[in-house]
Amino acid sequence: MADAAQKMTTTEARLASLDMPTGGWSEAARKDALSRVQKMGLPERRDEYWRYTRPDTLTQAAAVPAALFHNDEAPLFGDIDRVKIVFVDGVFDEDASDDLSAEGVNIERLATTTADIHWARDLYGTLEAKGQDPVERPLATLNTAFATDGVLIHVTGKAAKPISLQYHHRSETSDAILHHVIRVDAGAEVTVLENGPAAARFNKVMEVDIADTGIFHHVRAQGRDHERRAATHIFARLGTESVFKSFTLTANGVMTRNECIIELTGDDAMAHVAGACVGDGDFHHDDTVFVTHDAVNCESRQVFKKVLRNGATGVFQGKILVKAGAQKTDGYQISQSLLLDEDSQFLAKPELEIYADDVACSHGSTSGAIDETALFYLRSRGIPEGQATDLLTLAFLAEAVEEIEDGTLREEIVDRLSGWLERHRS
Amino acid sequence: MLSIKNLQVKLEEEDKEILKGVDLEIEAGKVHAIMGPNGSGKSTLSYVLSGKDGYEVTAGEAHLEGEDVLAMEPEERAAAGLFLAFQYPVEIPGVGNMTFLRTAVNAQRKARGEDEMSAAEFLKVVRAKAKELKIDADMLKRPVNVGFSGGEKKRNEILQMAMLEPKMCILDETDSGLDVDAMKLVAEGVNALRSAGRGFLVITHYQRLLDHIKPDVVHIMANGRIVKTGGPELALEVENNGYGDILAEVA
Numbered sequence: 157m158a159d160a161a162q163k164m165t166t167t168e169a170r171l172a173s174l175d176m177p178t179g180g181w182s183e184a185a186r187k188d189a190l191s192r193v194q195k196m197g198l199p200e201r202r203d204e205y206w207r208y209t210r211p212d213t214l215t216q217a218a219a220v221p222a223a224l225f226h227n228d229e230a231p232l233f234g235d236i237d238r239v240k241i242v243f244v245d246g247v248f249d250e251d252a253s254d255d256l257s258a259e260g261v262n263i264e265r266l267a268t269t270t271a272d273i274h275w276a277r278d279l280y281g282t283l284e285a286k287g288q289d290p291v292e293r294p295l296a297t298l299n300t301a302f303a304t305d306g307v308l309i310h311v312t313g314k315a316a317k318p319i320s321l322q323y324h325h326r327s328e329t330s331d332a333i334l335h336h337v338i339r340v341d342a343g344a345e346v347t348v349l350e351n352g353p354a355a356a357r358f359n360k361v362m363e364v365d366i367a368d369t370g371i372f373h374h375v376r377a378q379g380r381d382h383e384r385r386a387a388t389h390i391f392a393r394l395g396t397e398s399v400f401k402s403f404t405l406t407a408n409g410v411m412t413r414n415e416c417i418i419e420l421t422g423d424d425a426m427a428h429v430a431g432a433c434v435g436d437g438d439f440h441h442d443d444t445v446f447v448t449h450d451a452v453n454c455e456s457r458q459v460f461k462k463v464l465r466n467g468a469t470g471v472f473q474g475k476i477l478v479k480a481g482a483q484k485t486d487g488y489q490i491s492q493s494l495l496l497d498e499d500s501q502f503l504a505k506p507e508l509e510i511y512a513d514d515v516a517c518s519h520g521s522t523s524g525a526i527d528e529t530a531l532f533y534l535r536s537r538g539i540p541e542g543q544a545t546d547l548l549t550l551a552f553l554a555e556a557v558e559e560i561e562d563g564t565l566r567e568e569i570v571d572r573l574s575g576w577l578e579r580h581r582s
Numbered sequence: 583m584l585s586i587k588n589l590q591v592k593l594e595e596e597d598k599e600i601l602k603g604v605d606l607e608i609e610a611g612k613v614h615a616i617m618g619p620n621g622s623g624k625s626t627l628s629y630v631l632s633g634k635d636g637y638e639v640t641a642g643e644a645h646l647e648g649e650d651v652l653a654m655e656p657e658e659r660a661a662a663g664l665f666l667a668f669q670y671p672v673e674i675p676g677v678g679n680m681t682f683l684r685t686a687v688n689a690q691r692k693a694r695g696e697d698e699m700s701a702a703e704f705l706k707v708v709r710a711k712a713k714e715l716k717i718d719a720d721m722l723k724r725p726v727n728v729g730f731s732g733g734e735k736k737r738n739e740i741l742q743m744a745m746l747e748p749k750m751c752i753l754d755e756t757d758s759g760l761d762v763d764a765m766k767l768v769a770e771g772v773n774a775l776r777s778a779g780r781g782f783l784v785i786t787h788y789q790r791l792l793d794h795i796k797p798d799v800v801h802i803m804a805n806g807r808i809v810k811t812g813g814p815e816l817a818l819e820v821e822n823n824g825y826g827d828i829l830a831e832v833a
Contacts, residue, residue: 527674528635529672530672530673530674532633532634532635532656532672533668533671533672533674534674534682534686535633535655535656535657535660536632536633536634536656536657536659536660536665536666536668537660537682537686537689537690537742537746538657538660538661538686538687538689538690538693538746539657539685539686539689540655540657540689540693541655541657543685543689544657547677547681547682547685548674548676548677550676550677551674551675551676551677551725552676554676555676
């Protein structure tokens with residue numbers, strides 16, 4: 157009982173530190189979320205899904221201050237023709253943002269759509285609420301209740317440009333909560349990019365509803381500020397013959413928990429979620445993924461690769477749930493770590509739960525070191541040890557990075573990874 | 583070109599002596615062959631010269647054009663002009679063959695203080711050389727040696743040699759696992775690289791490779807030493823009579 161009481165004390169303290177926006181179409185969903193999170197309580201260390209990642213810095217009332225990180229690198233996705241939407245410490249920056257219009261999409265801000273009727277009303281908090289079963293995700297519910305802003309993207313056709321959400325971190329104590337809702341209509345297609353550290357502490361939810369034959373691409377890079385903390389959730393629902401593809405690059409970060417909850421509800425749909433992370437020292441990175449197959453002949457892939465050194469920690473909790481009737485499911489899950497020294501650790505919990513009898517599901521999880529034979533081969537051709545190690549490390553990450561379909565985006569991500577590896581050579 | 587004096591080597595992990603005093607002088611422009619039974623130390627010699635871990639040099643020295651090879655890192659040896667064609671070329675999933683080749687060429691150029699090769703120039707050169715070795719565009723694109731047949735792997739070794747233009751080439755049982763046609767192709771590739779400024783050390787079990795790559799000098803190695811040195815006729819003697827006679831003769 158002491159634990160339960162402690163949990164409620166923490167939850168109440170956190171809720172008391174926040175103000176809920178009032179009025180408008182989202183009010184009912186926010187109130188519902190508040191009562192749900194009050195009932196659940198925020199995560200604590202004894203919770204089954206938080207065994208490998210300490211939630212305290214994500215749930216305490218105030219954010220742990222995070223030093224700002226400066227670098228003179230050209231910003232990611234800078235050369236791509238896109239609709240740029242900028243948030244600084246979670247606050248929309250109109251001057252730095254592009255005009256929020258592009259062919260094929262209708263973009264609005266959560267904070268400024270205050271009417272009582274809006275298309276996002278049926279979605280906001282809906283996928284998040286549905287994603288609470290069978291595993292509770294209270295930080296996402298907190299987000300639904302208290303998000304201060306976000307974007308509402310209605311994709312009506314083939315979007316002319318990628319929508320690029322750029323997050324800056326300029327205050328050492330910032331604590332940001334953003335909630336995005338994306339609806340992809342039948343036959344419509346969009347690419348959403350996200351990059352940057354966002355805040356000292358960042359809680360973000362993205363709900364993505366993809367109608368039949370809709371296509372959604374997502375490429376994200378979480379920023380190099382090492383002291384930042386983040387808890388992010390993606391909730392996606394896929395209709396018939398729809399496509400969802402999400403890739404995340406994480407370089408640095410003392411605390412990152414990325415959850416991705418996908419439900420395949422229409423036949424012949426495809427969901428791929430991938431991540432590549434590189435971490436040094438007190439880096440902690442957690443990918444928690446839950447894919448539910450609830451339709452026939454769907455394909456899902458989870459590809460997560462982590463490069464860890466100097467005591468860094470990587471976590472993977474991935475599940476494929478195949479419901480009764482979801483025949484011809486093709487599920488694949490791989491989580492691998494490359495441990496560059498003996499101090500780093502990788503904790504993996506792969507799970508399969510299958511109630512249909514005609515499915516193909518595979519999963520694998522490995523931890524390993526650099527292949528010394530390959531390293532010698534490269535060096536014997538004149539490639540210096542550091543560079544050879546980087547080549548082999550990039551090769552290890554390749555399966556995840558190759559999940560990015562667009563060649564230009566993929567190259568940008570590879571460049572970032574190469575740069576990080578070069579700077580972190582021993 | 584390559585001068586080896588009284589080279590003695592043991593395994594790092596166990597107290598086992600593999601090379602017991604090897605002396606070898608390879609002149610520029612010459613092809614030397616080393617033949618010998620299994621376990622005689624031929625491959626160890628090639629690994630020690632290229633800098634593989636796991637061996638301890640207990641005595642002796644090796645110099646490449648006067649430079650102390652044994653004091654260098656493997657990549658420095660390569661940049662100094664030493665090349666080992668592996669008996670078992672390593673498969674490296676995820677690293678494209680082309681990326682690998684270009685990285686190697688430019689790393690060596692950089693180490694020697696030369697300008698890097700541009701992407702366009704590199705492409706032109708690699709395509710021409712690949713064509714001579716019947717290496718198609720697909721093999722260049724694929725990950726290094728992954729899914730290559732035995733013959734393709736060996737041709738890929740020769741392609742690397744052709745691109746890197748080393749001064750001293752060591753071929754470790756390049757004929758192993760090759761059929762006659764593949765062996766001819768590989769030998770042609772090697773012969774095309776023979777020049778006045780380049781030395782070769784061809785390590786092999788069998789005489790047949792030496793039908794295609796004609797050696798100037800043939801050494802017989804046994805039990806960690808060079809026990810006999812002669813002309814090409816020595817290889818024929820091995821072919822006809824096996825190693826038994828020679829070993830008995832020097833014992």
